[in-house]
Amino acid sequence: MLKVKNVTKFYDDFKAVDNLSFEVKEGEIFGLLGANGAGKTTTFRMIMNLLDPTSGEITLNDKKIDYDVTDDIGFLTEERSLLLKLTVKELMIYYGTLKSMKKDEIISELKKWLKRFKIEEYENKKIKELSKGNKQKIQFISSIIHKPKLLILDEPFSGLDPINVDMFIDVINELKDKGTIIIFSSHQMNHVELFCEKLLILDHGKTIIEGTLKDIKSRYDERKILIKADVTKAELSKLEGVKSVVIKGDEIELNISNKKHVKDIFKFISKCKNVTKFEVVELSLHEIFTREVGGNNER
Amino acid sequence: MKDKFWFLTKNSLSKKIKNKTFLIVNILLLVALVALINIDKIVLAFGGNFNEVNNIMVVDKTENTYDIFKEVIDSEETIIDTGLKYKVTKIDDEDKAKKDIKKDEDILIIFNEDDENIISVKMITYGYINSNMYQLINTSINASKQILAMEKLNINEEDLAKINNPINIEREYIEEGKNKNEENQELIMSVVTPIVIFPFFMLILLVVQMIGAEINEEKSTRSMEIIISNVSPKVHFFSKILAANLFVIIQALLLFLYSGIGILLRGGSVQTDQINEMVGDITSKVDASGMLSNIINYIPIVLVLMLVTLLGYSLLAGILASMTTNMEDFQQLQTPIMVISLVGFYLSVMSSMFEGSLFIRILSYVPFISAILSPSLLLTGVIGLKDIIISILLMVIVVYLLIKYGLKIYKEGILNYSSNNLWKKMIKALKN
Numbered sequence: 179m180l181k182v183k184n185v186t187k188f189y190d191d192f193k194a195v196d197n198l199s200f201e202v203k204e205g206e207i208f209g210l211l212g213a214n215g216a217g218k219t220t221t222f223r224m225i226m227n228l229l230d231p232t233s234g235e236i237t238l239n240d241k242k243i244d245y246d247v248t249d250d251i252g253f254l255t256e257e258r259s260l261l262l263k264l265t266v267k268e269l270m271i272y273y274g275t276l277k278s279m280k281k282d283e284i285i286s287e288l289k290k291w292l293k294r295f296k297i298e299e300y301e302n303k304k305i306k307e308l309s310k311g312n313k314q315k316i317q318f319i320s321s322i323i324h325k326p327k328l329l330i331l332d333e334p335f336s337g338l339d340p341i342n343v344d345m346f347i348d349v350i351n352e353l354k355d356k357g358t359i360i361i362f363s364s365h366q367m368n369h370v371e372l373f374c375e376k377l378l379i380l381d382h383g384k385t386i387i388e389g390t391l392k393d394i395k396s397r398y399d400e401r402k403i404l405i406k407a408d409v410t411k412a413e414l415s416k417l418e419g420v421k422s423v424v425i426k427g428d429e430i431e432l433n434i435s436n437k438k439h440v441k442d443i444f445k446f447i448s449k450c451k452n453v454t455k456f457e458v459v460e461l462s463l464h465e466i467f468t469r470e471v472g473g474n475n476e477r
Numbered sequence: 478m479k480d481k482f483w484f485l486t487k488n489s490l491s492k493k494i495k496n497k498t499f500l501i502v503n504i505l506l507l508v509a510l511v512a513l514i515n516i517d518k519i520v521l522a523f524g525g526n527f528n529e530v531n532n533i534m535v536v537d538k539t540e541n542t543y544d545i546f547k548e549v550i551d552s553e554e555t556i557i558d559t560g561l562k563y564k565v566t567k568i569d570d571e572d573k574a575k576k577d578i579k580k581d582e583d584i585l586i587i588f589n590e591d592d593e594n595i596i597s598v599k600m601i602t603y604g605y606i607n608s609n610m611y612q613l614i615n616t617s618i619n620a621s622k623q624i625l626a627m628e629k630l631n632i633n634e635e636d637l638a639k640i641n642n643p644i645n646i647e648r649e650y651i652e653e654g655k656n657k658n659e660e661n662q663e664l665i666m667s668v669v670t671p672i673v674i675f676p677f678f679m680l681i682l683l684v685v686q687m688i689g690a691e692i693n694e695e696k697s698t699r700s701m702e703i704i705i706s707n708v709s710p711k712v713h714f715f716s717k718i719l720a721a722n723l724f725v726i727i728q729a730l731l732l733f734l735y736s737g738i739g740i741l742l743r744g745g746s747v748q749t750d751q752i753n754e755m756v757g758d759i760t761s762k763v764d765a766s767g768m769l770s771n772i773i774n775y776i777p778i779v780l781v782l783m784l785v786t787l788l789g790y791s792l793l794a795g796i797l798a799s800m801t802t803n804m805e806d807f808q809q810l811q812t813p814i815m816v817i818s819l820v821g822f823y824l825s826v827m828s829s830m831f832e833g834s835l836f837i838r839i840l841s842y843v844p845f846i847s848a849i850l851s852p853s854l855l856l857t858g859v860i861g862l863k864d865i866i867i868s869i870l871l872m873v874i875v876v877y878l879l880i881k882y883g884l885k886i887y888k889e890g891i892l893n894y895s896s897n898n899l900w901k902k903m904i905k906a907l908k909n
Contacts, residue, residue, distance in 0.1 A: 223702075223892070226702070226706040227706060228702060228705055228706055228892060229892075245707070245708065245709060248706050248707055249707070251706070253702070253703065253706060255699055255702055255703070257699045258698070258699065259698065259699040259700040259701075259702055259703045260698060260700060261694070261695070261698055261700050262698060263694075272488060273703060275481070275484050276481060276484070276485075276703070276704060276707035276708065277707060278480075278481075320703075
């Protein structure tokens with residue numbers, strides 16, 4: 179289990195992380211979210227033992243994270259950390275050896291992963307010759323080749339097409355099933371919603387939202403109703419609790435201030451002609467994020 | 478962690494050695510050094526108009542200059558050794574001789590009587606002639622004129638020998654341990670500068686650039702984060718320093734090897750060997766004074782000073798490189814290192830001009846400069862073994878301080894990705 183306990187980090191007088199605490203168990207995917215400069219990278223660097231916390235403690239399986247423990251951690255950085263002049267194989271041997279792996283083991287694992295990601299032909303190609311998406315695959319392989327107990331994924335899907343995103347998601351879910359502790363960070367909230375059971379949103383170093391995705395969403399009474407029926411925007415605007423009405427193609431999106439109004443709106447719509455859709459949707463993570471963080475950033 | 482240190486060192490070293498640039502540079506160095514040592518052979522092997530026989534036609538209106546000139550030019554050629562072919566013939570018909578000048582190798586020399594200068598000379602050629610041939614003719618004419626003058630003044634051979642004999646200045650020194658041969662600094666410096674000082678200066682530049690480039694490559698690609706999350710900055714720092722120093726030592730040994738190959742190839746020569754003569758001249762002078770045995774004794778201690786200094790330069794380069802994020806920033810930040818080494822280099826080259834200068838002697842103890850300046854001062858007898866030992870001790874202290882305080886900067890700087898306030902950040906890291 180990864181435990182981050184009351185961690186604070188100062189850069190001179192600037193408080194980058196303020197009393198941060200969370201726990202991630204084996205087989206859990208934890209989303210660490212925040213706008214740029216919220217303190218995510220500093221948190222990752224502290225977990226990776228690159229920075230010492232000013233106060234607080236970080237442990238992995240009850241051991242303080244030091245150079246004896248970092249072999250068990252895999253880190254996919256947001257900005258790509260690839261030595262471009264090396265070949266894929268050379269890079270993996272370099273990074274793998276730094277993770278205390280033997281050369282033979284590195285090569286056999288590499289072959290397995292290259293096959294899995296359908297890029298076997300790139301084994302002896304220089305990194306600089308690869309496309310952005312393939313570089314990302316290599317970066318991902320380098321972070322999981324040593325079978326880490328803790329995997330930190332900072333923007334893992336950047337530069338990937340939807341097919342490769344699905345491929346990554348499959349692998350991440352497999353690692354989760356094998357008991358890997360995964361910390362995930364992305365600005366793409368739909369990705370976070372895909373597989374993060376627990377998440378935490380940082381804003382200016384402080385935790386502003388924390389919990390399971392279900393719990394967090396349930397804290398908001400606002401709802402969206404998606405309607406397909408013969409009804410006008412003006413008619414819907416007059417209904418109680420309706421905050422806004424947006425026409426999206428042949429569909430109408432109704433934003434309501436409280437879920438208690440759903441029943442009355444349903445009654446109204448059921449009287450309309452040609453009703454083919456009436457769907458009540460919770461606020462998306464994206465909406466929650468922009469509401470909580472966006473507002474604070476505007477200050 | 479120990480395994481990772483050796484892995485990083487081995488990886489860094491093999492990356493440098495397997496680099497194509499290293500291979501190309503070394504092939505060029507081998508070719509250049511072998512060529513430089515055998516330059517005369519190469520020039521002759523390629524041939525050229527010096528293979529043509531220079532036809533020196535002499536019209537002697539003085540009646541007695543031709544014979545002297547012919548004798549003199551042959552003896553001068555054995556001294557100057559231009560390697561040029563020539564034949565000297567006496568011509569009576571000046572107009573016919575002029576008509577015979579059809580190419581650059583045809584030279585007509587006309588000797589005339591001259592009351593004031595004993596003889597006057599006119600040289601007619603087709604165009605410009607080989608400069609060595611011109612020098613040979615000029616020297617021979619002057620020597621001929623001297624002989625004619627002696628004859629005119631009725632000076633016999635014995636007196637002529639006395640006039641020509643160089644004066645041997647007997648030297649006496651009040652200070653102990655001084656001798657005449659050490660005064661021949663210019664000759665010694667002409668050997669020390671290209672063989673010792675310049676290559677060492679180049680190796681300093683190489684080690685500084687190499688460390689800067691490698692650290693900045695890892696920083697600019699952000700792979701530093703992955704590396705430092707697996708090994709401590711201390712392990713990373715020392716692996717880079719060790720690899721760079723080993724590389725420079727290998728490069729220095731290769732330079733020696735290439736020079737050896739050049740000398741070996743030269744060894745088969747039966748021709749007059751100016752380099753061998755020059756080296757022989759220097760070594761005989763140095764040996765006569767007993768300096769040669771001293772130099773051989775000094776070599777290990779000077780090498781120690783050079784190695785400690787290289788270590789110092791590489792530590793400094795590593796510390797500065799940790800603060801920068803790209804090579805452009807590093808180039809700016811390393812300027813003080815370049816200035817220091819350049820000062821040492823120029824002082825070393827010019828040290829013979831300021832013999833006895835207390836300022837230069839004091840500078841020979843200054844860390845970073847001492848290793849560049851000391852070899853020349855040592856060979857010219859300005860400093861001795863004790864001075865070198867003091868320089869080594871001072872450099873070791875600096876290396877210790879660089880490791881102690883530099884590591885603080887390195888730990889702070891290695892994950893710094895901002896180019897702003899670099900000096901301020903370094904001072905802050907030291908305070909921390």
